[in-house]
Amino acid sequence: MNPAPPPAVEGVNRLVAQMCESGQLSPKACQLLSDGKPHPALLTELEDAGLAEDAVRILAYSLKKPQAIWWGCLCVWSLYRPSPPRQAEAVLHAVLRWLHQPTEANRRVIEEPAWAAGGNTPEGLLGLAAIWSEGSMSPPGQPTVDPPAHLSAKSVANAVILAGAINGPADAPVYYHGFLDLGKHVLSSKNTWQAEQRPQPGQ
Numbered sequence: 770m771n772p773a774p775p776p777a778v779e780g781v782n783r784l785v786a787q788m789c790e791s792g793q794l795s796p797k798a799c800q801l802l803s804d805g806k807p808h809p810a811l812l813t814e815l816e817d818a819g820l821a822e823d824a825v826r827i828l829a830y831s832l833k834k835p836q837a838i839w840w841g842c843l844c845v846w847s848l849y850r851p852s853p854p855r856q857a858e859a860v861l862h863a864v865l866r867w868l869h870q871p872t873e874a875n876r877r878v879i880e881e882p883a884w885a886a887g888g889n890t891p892e893g894l895l896g897l898a899a900i901w902s903e904g905s906m907s908p909p910g911q912p913t914v915d916p917p918a919h920l921s922a923k924s925v926a927n928a929v930i931l932a933g934a935i936n937g938p939a940d941a942p943v944y945y946h947g948f949l950d951l952g953k954h955v956l957s958s959k960n961t962w963q964a965e966q967r968p969q970p971g972q
Contacts, residue, residue, distance in 0.1 A: 781808045784830055793923075798823035809953055821945035822930050828952045829926035830919060834902040837925045839868060839962045840955045841895040844948045848891065848932045856885055857892040864899045868962045876904055891932035898924035 789799035798820045802811055808831065815824035829837050842864055849857050859882035867875040876899065883896025900906075901916040901924060933944035954960040 781811065781827075781831060785811070785827060788826065788830065793826060794823050795820060808956070812949060812953065816946065816949060819942075821933070821942065821949065824949055825929050825933075825945065825952075826926045828949065828956065829929065830922045832922075832952070832956060834921050835868060835871070835962070836955050837922055838864060838895070838899050838902060839960075840948075840952045841891075841898060841925045841928050842868075842962075843951045843955070843960070844929045844932050845891050845895055847947060847951070848935065848944070853892075856882060856890070860886055860892040860896040864896060865962065867899055871903075873904055876900060876902075877909065889931075891928045891935065894924050894928035894931065898922075898928060 785802050788794045812824045863879040879896050879899050886893030898921045902921040905913040906916050907914040934941045
């Protein structure tokens, strides 16, 4: 009889099962991961099988919301550095300010640059992920509308996937490999927004 997996792995297995049931992972990924693996191992196995987008989605859903958004910042910054477009720089500055000082006022400041960038850009999706991570989706003074539970994680995943594919399919595997490496460091708390070394848009 096989020993029961540790609680952290059990949590990942449940998450993967839920994502498979809701159609958020590819059938090939669900088949590959049906036996369950330790978290970093399953991400590596997916990437090795050419299923990096599935690995990105699992990681985005597994991280705590601030961690996932920080990971998104790292990915967007690595895509555009050293001179991000002005709209990307504006979103990154706003999101980083909110991560360091997570007030309602700072969350609301993200709205203008995020919507200006649009939901068809990595930076726009990243900004929306931050906006939808807490608080109300409705404008100030309107009845509170709570964001769906996984909307923020879905937006981070879409931001990272779009960032990886933005320069075409030939370059996507290289970008995804780098993004997933960054994400594993965030997952292990080796890279946090409190650290001295962090993205500095425009520098």
